[in-house]
Amino acid sequence: MGYAxxxxxxxxxxxxxxxxxxxxxxxSAVKKARDTxxxxxxxxxxxxxxxxxxxxxxxxxxxxCSDIPIYFADEEGHKGLVNTLAQVNAxxxxxxxxxxxxxxxxxxxxxxxxxxxTGYLKEQAGxxxxxxxxxxxxxxxxxxxxxxxxxxxxxxSEGYTMYLDGYSTYFFNDSFYKAAxxxxxxxxMHFVLGxxxxxxxxxxxxxxxxxxxxxxxxxxxxxxxxxMKLFMDGTVETGTxxxxxxxxxGHQGIPNWSExxxxxxxxxxxxxxxxxxxxxxxxxxxxxxxxxxISGGRDEMRNTLVHVYGVNExxxxxxxxxxxxxxxxxxxHHAEDELQEVLSAILPxxxxxxxxxxxxxxxxxxxxxxxxDFPALSGSPDDPFGIMEIAVTGVYHxxxxxAWWPEELVTREQALTALTINVAKQMFIEDERGSVKEGKYAxxxxxxKDVLTCPVTExxxxxxxxxxxxxxxxxxxxxxxx
Numbered sequence: 001m002g003y004a005x006x007x008x009x010x011x012x013x014x015x016x017x018x019x020x021x022x023x024x025x026x027x028s029a030v031k032k033a034r035d036t037x038x039x040x041x042x043x044x045x046x047x048x049x050x051x052x053x054x055x056x057x058x059x060x061x062x063x064x065c066s067d068i069p070i071y072f073a074d075e076e077g078h079k080g081l082v083n084t085l086a087q088v089n090a091x092x093x094x095x096x097x098x099x100x101x102x103x104x105x106x107x108x109x110x111x112x113x114x115x116x117x118t119g120y121l122k123e124q125a126g127x128x129x130x131x132x133x134x135x136x137x138x139x140x141x142x143x144x145x146x147x148x149x150x151x152x153x154x155x156x157s158e159g160y161t162m163y164l165d166g167y168s169t170y171f172f173n174d175s176f177y178k179a180a181x182x183x184x185x186x187x188x189m190h191f192v193l194g195x196x197x198x199x200x201x202x203x204x205x206x207x208x209x210x211x212x213x214x215x216x217x218x219x220x221x222x223x224x225x226x227x228m229k230l231f232m233d234g235t236v237e238t239g240t241x242x243x244x245x246x247x248x249x250g251h252q253g254i255p256n257w258s259e260x261x262x263x264x265x266x267x268x269x270x271x272x273x274x275x276x277x278x279x280x281x282x283x284x285x286x287x288x289x290x291x292x293x294i295s296g297g298r299d300e301m302r303n304t305l306v307h308v309y310g311v312n313e314x315x316x317x318x319x320x321x322x323x324x325x326x327x328x329x330x331x332x333h334h335a336e337d338e339l340q341e342v343l344s345a346i347l348p349x350x351x352x353x354x355x356x357x358x359x360x361x362x363x364x365x366x367x368x369x370x371x372x373d374f375p376a377l378s379g380s381p382d383d384p385f386g387i388m389e390i391a392v393t394g395v396y397h398x399x400x401x402x403a404w405w406p407e408e409l410v411t412r413e414q415a416l417t418a419l420t421i422n423v424a425k426q427m428f429i430e431d432e433r434g435s436v437k438e439g440k441y442a443x444x445x446x447x448x449k450d451v452l453t454c455p456v457t458e459x460x461x462x463x464x465x466x467x468x469x470x471x472x473x474x475x476x477x478x479x480x481x482x
Contacts, residue, residue, distance in 0.1 A: 001167035001176070002374040003147040005044045005073075008138045008171065012045030014075050014379060018054045021046060022064070026072075030065040039134035041065065044073040046081070048238055049342075057112070058084050058119025071130050077167075078234050080126035082119050090129040093117050104128045106201030106231065106256035123234050123254050127200045131172050139171035144179035148189075155191050156475035158383040159445040159464040162423045162433060164194035164327070166229055166277060166306060166371075174215065177225060181218040189222045190474040194427050196227035196277045201256035205265055213272045224427055227304075228269045231256050232280035232289050236309045236351060241282030243310065243348045253282050262292030266303065270296070276303040283310030283351075290315050290324065299323040304426060306371070310351055316364040325426050326368045329356050330391040330418065331380040333408070337401045358391060358418075359408045369423045370415070381460065385451055388415040389459035397460050412452050412459070442471035 005011065010029040012021065025043065033041045051074075061070050061083035069086035073079070087093045092101050092109055097116035102109055107125025112118040121129055155163055168176045176195065183189045197212035199205065208228075215225040233255050234240025242253040257265070266276055276297065278289050286308060293303045304325040319326070333356055335343065344352040361368035370391070372382035380396065381387060390396055391410050394403035403409070410418075424434025433443050449462040467475040 001170040003150050004139055007143050007147055009042030012043055014045060014047040018051055018056055022056060022060055026064050033068055040138055041068055041070045042138060045075050048074050055120055056081055069133060071133060078123055080121040082129055086129055087117055090132040104202055123240055124201050128202050135171040135173055139175050141175045141178045144175040148179050148183050152191060156467045159467055161443040161469050162192045162427060164427055166196050168195035169198045177215055177218045180223045184220050184222045190469040192222050194224040196229040198229045209268055209272060212274050226275055227277040228274050230278045232278050233282050233285040236281045241309060242285035243282035244284040245348050247348050255285060259288050259292050262289055263296035266292050266296035270298045270301045275301045277306060279306045281307055281309040283312050286311050287315055290318055293324055294322050309356055311357055316360055320364045320366050326361055326366055327371045328358060328368050329373055330358055330370045331372055331387040332356050333394055334390050334396040334404045336399050354405050357408050358410050362414050367422050367425050368418050369426045370418045384419050385462040386460045391415040393456055442468055444468050
């Protein structure tokens with residue numbers, strides 16, 4: 001959906017400050033909307049660490065445009081900045097500032113000193129307001145199809161032939177599913193795509209599960225619509241992950257679901273042949289969802305935790321015992337020295353010098369795959385060899401920093417496993433793909449460097465010279481002249 005976000009709206013550099021956002025970015029996005037007759041203005045990418053010092057308000061956005069709803073997500077997609085009209089359309093407030101809804105389940109509508117919404121939304125409050133945008137026109141099927149071609153080009157150029165998307169219904173429609181189906185039927189799909197239907201905490205659970213079940217109509221050899229995406233909590237770094245002990249200021253984060261609700265959702269989802277794909281960061285959130293997956297889930301469904309920042313030690317074994325999978329941001333296992341100091345001041349005890357575990361999953365026999373979460377935190381590399389070097393060294397080669405949480409670093413072989421066969425297992429296709437073996441599809445790549453023996457600081461320089469999918473060379477593709 002990273003491509004969709006860029007196509008449907010405006011991408012903002014995380015280096016941009018508030019002044020540039022208000023004087024250049026938003027006015028440019030408004031002009032584009034007026035020129036094209038768009039009924040919504042959408043963007044993504046602002047940096048919370050920069051913007052929090054001088055957070056823009058709905059009144060400032062109104063001064064630029066008050067007759068078209070505006071929504072700008074931050075770089076992680078967990079927070080949003082909106083004008084008054086966007087909140088009026090969503091029933092958050094009246095035009096005169098009267099508050100109609102001060103809370104959205106799983107999120108927060110920030111209220112200013114004047115008693116009215118400031119225009120800053122956190123977590124599920126943002127997705128709720130975003131659902132009232134003109135999403136069918138923001139992201140139609142033809143745009144999704146054009147995105148699919150670009151996605152495939154990038155994936156194959158980096159050596160990926162399997163990809164499980166976590167935001168397939170970001171714009172609250174089936175455009176992505178329909179585009180993938182059309183592309184595959186035309187014989188133009190050269191990778192395996194997994195898709196996930198999103199269930200937010202303010203939605204009707206049964207209706208969302210029914211939609212996820214109906215999405216199976218798009219299934220094929222190369223399109224796998226088998227997952228339901230949930231948000232257990234937010235992010236630990238920004239204080240919305242559900243943690244224990246508490247953050248230094250005494251709060252605990254934003255959990256979106258009770259354990260009983262999660263258990264019921266898991267039971268219904270698995271009964272419909274759909275695997276849970278749960279975004280969870282805080283260790284308290286991990287414990288809650290693990291309890292629910294054990295109580296309500298089926299081990300053979302390979303229910304999966306996504307992003308996972310903190311894990312209490314006993315939960316590793318419980319995850320292993322019940323075949324709970326993990327897809328981890330191995331590319332995030334680094335931090336500049338300055339950022340490490342900042343995190344140390346704002347994170348709970350026990351998490352100050354830690355981040356995303358990796359080695360522990362291998363130690364306990366938990367199936368862990370690697371994800372990029374593009375475009376969130378896109379300052380990290382998303383190619384497999386850039387990811388591998390970070391997972392092995394705990395350092396991003398462009399940063400001058402000490403290794404991050406070295407106890408959780410993995411071997412090259414483990415990193416390769418998380419990028420290949422473990423991905424296939426997560427997608428239920430390990431008997432067809434993910435390793436070189438007689439009887440499997442010939443999906444493989446040729447690399448210009450042996451990443452298992454080269455100097456560890458050179459792994460990131462490795463590039464695919466050719467990518468093959470089902471025995472056919474699909475990158476690079478040479479077009480013959482007719």
